[in-house]
Amino acid sequence: LAALALWVEREGADQAVPRGAVIEVTIDGASEPVPVKLGVWISNTKSRRDRLDADQLAALATLGLEWAATEAAA
Structure with missing residues (x-):
């Protein structure tokens, strides 16, 4: 979810994520993303x-x- 949250922060929630999208996430305690x-x-x-x-x-x-959202409402 952290990568998706970064995408939404950078691109906006209305911007679809392309299948080839790669996001670098820094994990707690890691020196490299x-x-x-x-x-x-x-x-x-x-x-x-x-x-x-x-x-x-x-x-x-x-x-x-x-x-x-549709699935959650069902």
């Missing part, structure tokens, strides 16, 4: 959305993923 294949992660998460619980869907919806 870690690349996260955000576009692939979102695609995989969307295809597995039926396995996400309500809290996970709500967190994704808060960050602007419309499909998560």
Whole structure:
């Protein structure tokens, strides 16, 4: 979620994440940022959305993923 939050902060919640998008995230205690294949992660998460619980869907919806908001409301 940290990579998605960075994307929303930089690009805006209304900007779709391209499948090839890679975001570098600094993990606590790490000296180097870690690349996260955000576009692939979102695609995989969307295809597995039926396995996400309500809290996970709500967190994704808060960050602007419309499909998560639709699933959370269902």
